[in-house]
Amino acid sequence: MDKNSKKFTAMRLHLSFLFSLLVFAATAQIKITGHISIAPDNESAIGATVAVKGISSGAITDVDGNFSIQVPDRKAILVFSYTGYTTQEQEVGDRNVFTIMLAEDASQLNEVIVTGYGTEKRSNISGSVSTVSAEEIAERPILRVEQALQGRTAGVQVAQNSGSPGSTLSVRIRGVGTINNADPLYIVDGIPVDGLDFLNPNDIENINVLKDAASAAIYGSRGANGVVLITTKGGKRNQEGRISYESYYGVQRAGRLLDLLDAREYATLQNEAYIAAGKTPLPEFANPEYLGKGTDWQEAIFQKAPIASHQLTFSGGSERSAYTVSGNYFSQDGIVGGGKANFQRATVRVNGVHDVKKWLTIGNNLGFTWLKRDGLTENSQYNSPLIRALNMDPITPIRKADGSFAYSNYSSTDIANPVNGIEQTHSTWRSNRLVGSVYGELKLAKGLTFRSALSIDATFATQRSFNPKYDLSNIPSLSEAPAAEKALVNSVGIGNNTWRNWQAENVLTWQKNFNEKHDLTLIAGTTALANRFDASGGSNTNLPSNDPKDAYIGNTIDPIASQSAYQWANESSLFSYFSKINYGFNNTYLFSATFRADGSSRFGKNNRFGYFPSASVGWIVSHEDFWKVKAISFFKIRASWGQNGNDRIGDYSFTTVVNNGQNYTFGNGEIITNGAVSLTSANPDLKWETSTQTDIGLDLELFDGRLNFTTDYYVKKTSDMLFAAPIPLIAGTAAPVQNVATAENRGLELALGYRNAYRAFKYTIGGNIAFVESKVTGLGRGGEPVLSGFVQSANANAAKTDVGQPIASFFGYVTDGVFQNQSEIEAAAFHSTGTVPGDIRFKDLDGNGLIDANDRAYIGNPTPRFTYGINADFEWRNLTVNLFFQGTQGNDVYVNTTRFDFSYVNRPSSALNRWTGEGTSNSEPRVSLTDPNQNARVSDRFVEDGSYLRLKNLQVGYTLPRTWIKKMNFQKFKVYITGQNLLTVTKYSGLDPEIGNIGGSLEIGIDRGFYPQARTIMGGLSLTF
Amino acid sequence: MKNTILCLLCLSFVACQKEFLDKKPIVGITEENFYRTEADAIAAVNAAYATLQFQLSPAGHFRWFWGDIMSDDTDKGGSGDNDAANLLQLETFKGPTNTDLLESEWSANFEGIYRANVVLEKVPAIEMDPKLKARILGEAKVIRAWNFYNLVTMFGGVPFVDHVLAPSEYNLPRVSADQIWDLVERDLVEASADLWKRSDYTEADLGRITLGTAQSLLVKTYLWRKKWAEAKATAEKIVTSNEYQLVPNYADIFTLDGENNIESVFEIQYMNASGGNWGKNNANEGSFTNVFQRARGQFAGFGFNIPTQNFVDEFFKEGFEDPRLKSTVFRIGDPMGDRGIFTIAATGDLPFKYYTKKYFNNKSEDAPFGDPSPNGGSNDRVIRFSDVLLMHAEAAFQTGDETSAKTSLNKVRARVGIPDVTATGPELLEAIYRERRIELGLEAHRFFDLVRTGKAPQVLNSQGFKSGTHEVFPIPQSQILATGGILLQNPGY
Secondary structure, X not given: OOHHHHHHHHHHHHHHHHHHHHHHHHHXXXXXXXXXXXXXXXXXXXXXXXXXXXXXXXXXXXXXXXXXXXXXXXXXXXXXEOOOEOOEEEEOOOOOEEEEEEOEOOOOOOOEEEEOOEEEEHHHOOOOEEEEEHHHHHOOOOOOHHHXXXXXXXXXXXXXXXXXXXXXXXXXXXXXXXXXXXXXXXXXXXXXXXXXXXOOHHXXXXXXXEOOHHHHHHHHHHOOOOEEEEEEOOOOOOEEEEEEEEEEEEEEEEOOOOOEOXXXXXXXXXXXXXXXOOOOOOHHHOOHHXXXXXXXXXXXXXXXXXXXXXXXXXXXXXXXXXXXXXXXXXXXXXXXXXXXXXXXXXXXXXXXXXXXXXXXXXXXXXXXXXXXXXXXXXXXXXXXXXXXXXXXXXXXXXXXXXXXXXXXXXXXXXXXXXXXXXXXXXXXXXEEEEEEEEEEEEEEEOOEEXXXXXXXXXXXXXXXXEEOOEEOOOOOOOOOOOHHHEEOOOEEEEEEEEEEEXXXXXXXXXXXXXXXXXXXEEEEEEEEEEEEEEEEEEEXXXXXXXXXXXXXXXXXXXXHHHOEEEEEEEEEEEEEEEEEEEEEEOOOEEEEEEEEEEEEOOOOHHHOEEEEEEEEEEEXXXXXXXXXXXXXXXXXXXXXXXXXXXXXXXXXXXXXXXXXXXXXEEOOOOEEEOOOEOOEOOOOOOOOEEEEEEEEEEEEEEOOOOEEEEEEEEEEEEEEEEEOOOOOHHHOOEOOOEEEEEEEEEEEEEEEEEEEEEOOEEEEEEEEEEEEEEEEEEEOOOOOOEEEEEEOOOOEEEEEEOEOOOOOEEEEEOEEEEOOOHHHHHHOOEOOOOOOOOOEEEOOOOOOOEOOHHHEEEEEXXXXXXXXXXXXXXXXXXXXXXXXXXXXXXXXXXXXXOOOOOOOOOOEHHHHHOOOOOOOOOOOOOOOOOOOOOOOOOEHHHEEEOOEEEEEEEEEEEEOOHHHHHOOOOOEEEEEEEEEEEEEEEOOOOOOOOXXXXXXXXXXXXXXXXXXXXXXXXXXXXXXX | OHHHHHHHHHHHHHHOHHHHOOOOOOOOOEOOOOOOOHHHHHHHHHHHHHHHHOOEOOOEXXXXXXXXXXXXXXXXXXXXXXXXXXXXXXXXXXXXXXXXHHHHHHHHHHHHHHHHHHHHHHHHHOOOOHHHHHHHHHHHHHHHHHHXXXXXXXXXXXXXXXXXXXXXHOOOOEOOHHHHHHHHHHHHHHHHHHOOOHXXXXXXXXXXXXXXXXXXXXXXXXXXXXOHHHHHHHHHHHHHOOOOOOOOOHHHOOOOOOOOOOOEEEEEOOOOOOOOOOOOOOOOOOEOHHHHHOOOHHHOOOOEEEEOHHHHHHOOOOOOOOOOHHHHEEEOOOEOHHHOEOOOHHHOOOOOOEEEOOOOOOHHHOOOOOOOOOOEOOOEEEEEHHHHHHHHHHHHHHOOOHHHHHHHHHHHXXXXXXXXXXXXXXXXXXXXXXXXXXXXXXXOOHHHHHHHOOOHHHHOHHHOOOOOOOOOOOOOHHHHHHXXXXXXXXXXX
């Protein structure tokens, strides 16, 4: 038989199979009608499903809750279901009309959880997975997807890396387990993606976080930092078409501002500082009282800023297909910089699923995003608008009399007029990104499916920047303003970046139930993934026009020779085999195991493939016959073990480049002759970082599911962490990165939820808390501690990562009050020859009579001891109130917002408590132009408790009664008011205690003039028809 | 059909897996895509040459630190005892084992070995002129041998690094000094077969390692190993090659014009270009020796390596002032080139009566741009033809050929116009040794000559030298720690 005829036979087989089904359906025609309503108010259920058990056909209820369905015979069982309500089953019997009221399902056990390459019922999961549903996202308009995880999921610590629109968040699952990249793996509809800024939060159906190694191990070499699985909304089958529109508009304001010195206070302290340094005070400060309050630079840079979102969604489905098409436009200005910090995002999503044949389903999840972000310098201790506003002297006005910007007579570098700085910033990132997949699913036999998906993630992004010409000098011909206040030549730059990633995935799934007792699922598959990144760009100086619109390199008049250009490209690939087995016995004993083999181009040739196993077990004690505790309806004990990898080790770390310039001189004329060699050795043994995690957990449901409780304890050990530990010099090269360091995280997570109703008053209260302790346990032989957190005002690093210590702990001197008089100085260890009363006394920790580098100690830990979230949702008839709190406890912040390395900068008003004579202060040192004692050195003076509790969100919503809206053909009409960050309880003195990590895993909790999060009030509406 | 699709999909991915996962850097030269052309081969060996220039890696590890200061010829000098205090400790044989001076010496030599090993591993596969390829491999072998020669004479046995080490091999233990000497000898013998004669090179390649370089280092190696006959025969090959001559005027050798002259057998090249860079900077082509040895005060140097009275006295032992003294040492009242007259006051009132002269450079010879002070242009004369003659004399004496010994010895003496030595037996040997001290004075030979000839315990006794310990320096403590104790310290330290 040739190939074609074989194919033909196969098709005929399928056709006859289909035909027989049709005949079968045609011969049995009993029409059943009815009405479905929901408890407690007997309200009609719109879109509830009625299905005949064992047959995939079904019907849905219309806007009045009515349905009509054909059943084959009187023995057929009807299944009535509605999301959030308990499913009911009834035999048709001799009835032709059914009136059904569905009870609310308090239990979350039937919730379907997306796990790696499949779904499972929550009750049957033996790993540790946290979920955020669309409902939870909906009650809180979030700007970025990561925010949905914050405070919602125990053990997922989310912190804003900046309050500026469109900025990233740091997401840490179960603490920081590596000194390298600690970001989790994000998978959107099966597609691994880098960053979530492209994703419209309104499109999200649910987010599942795979926290323990056993759950994440199916992602092998990428799972060590946890996995975040995001599913976007698809249409529902058998659902009438719907159009919904959601929109909100809000105004953002700064939360709190710092209390800084005003002009009088500033001048007073400057006078003292001059005298203390033996200099004559400035004549213009002779009478501080005359100076008034001066300029409030914070007022000058902060502003009200709008935020808006519009979303239009079309969704629906027939028996054999379903679709969602949505469009969204989001725009946000910054509370610093306004439109200069604008972020806009437009997204289009088309998700669909279609049964082409009985045995073939195809589908697509396609999302296109356009985004634009205007960027200011953020969180920089050097020249961000924030650091400038906090440090700029209050004497200088914002503008001169003629309306042009003023410059400071006291500043020299870095600290320049922040308003002008914002004005002169023209930096825009534009990105077009397509993330999508198409898939086909073949039903090969009963319970056996094969799924093949091809996906792409392509980003085309452009960074344009223009630095205009300006000169704030009073007398332009003299150009006397300091260098930071003028740019005499303008310049233009462009950078083009493309990321092109594709993935092909094949998964075979076999599901079978034996004898009603054994539930078995087997999954096996392969994935091929390739990434390529290309960057190119250029810049040049001197445009005749100073208009940003004309800022193109082609318009510059400087010669080609002054242009710069760059081009870069790199790529990586991953090929994997994976498998999973889930086995449940009697719905009581659960077992799951996974195995993945990852081959990665990033690994050295001696370690091309990594192997990642895991196993987990669960015992649902409450399903045992002996379980008699009625109050506890569900009781499950879980344990899991697994190994994961972290493959974010750079694309070519195993290799080394050849360095030119290793020259020698030859010849009579002493000609410098090029030599070339690799200065770092290659490491063909390079591999992923390995994390081994053990988890034990408990899931409880009490009082018919009204109260649920989950807890997990885990120990996560990271080994083979990449680190360039020093190597013996016989190598003759610099140390390559090697898999030598180790770390350990331990943690406890608790989550509790309670929901109940009293007549029409329904409420849900939930909370979660996660304790985590992370420390480095080894840095390889001879491994020196890693220093991070550079603090310019002290010209030193504030953080240190060393064996036995939490990651990036603050490390510095320990203060011991202020020297009150000369005899105290003499009695203390030697500080410096210039030390005088009023200077800080530091502790001589090593007791050698000298304050030196050996007197530094660990003075703070930027990682919280625990993080928590509390949510409370109240519903009374059509009114809903949602409260959501989130907080951290036990983390320190290093305050680096005053540039002490400059003597003219402004300071917080706490400087008024300075030492001015014996007994005046024992904490705030004297002021002086010079600092021979180095009072500003890295010390516990600048370490503050960064714990906070924040009312992240408060929403009051009102759903218009159905009777009103029915006439207008609306299915739903909700209006709401939301307030974000309305209340923050903290001892921290800075603008915002919620400081993420800016610039890598080891830059945690250092406030360098943090762009604070806004306090936002928004009004919104949501309607469906 | 479904099965067909399934199989096709699975197969298509498994089949191309190996190439799929093999991703090399797209931009930038990596080891995989370098070493393809003749130019690459030359660049590779040049990089090995560059390590010869290393003097601060990152601390000082000048050849004259070890060869001169450790000997009876010079004292440390500097601004006082605290200026490079570790060097004084080493000089008085109270040497700390954790000094970065020794670590830098260790590091620079192994860096040279690594780069030579890269050449020896990568260049053979390059398609190029076989004669040039042979020469390049020969150059690399001599560079490797030279670095091991330095290591074995400084530290004794060291790890045997005859290939580019993989990270898993970084903890090699030490082998015996004999095994290192075997490697040095083998490399030099092999290089001698392939290297070009000095006269085969073009002008542009002046300064490259030649057949003579390899052979003269081999003679030195044979002397250390007391292989007298081999030493004598090899030295004779150099002499009869007629590639090298003594320059007529001894004083000319150490001028800038005297660089790479007819007497030069092995000379490390420096030039005064490029700005001052402290620390190991591969782009720096200048020498720090000039500034380190120049007097302080108006001479703008650091005043290290101060000749001892004992050394100066040696020049008067024959009843007249050896003419080479005035080319070797500055005495009070001497003009220091164009920088002025040497007075105690002009040197910043430091108590030194002598300064070294061989590596003195005139102000007019300072770098014409950048920060001139650290960058001298003086080449480091490692092996001169007079050294070869004196080594020949020594080897000949040891084989019983006193006639040849005297011939070679007296050639060196005749150049400076002093009478022939007529002594025989042990006195002749002493005369050869003494001639080395004078002829090669302040050229970093003395300490190693004393150790090699077994005279160190006696001569350096007053400095604190103990026989059985101080023939070698301590292994840098940092390296013992870095290998977790796999490297063992030398006895007595």
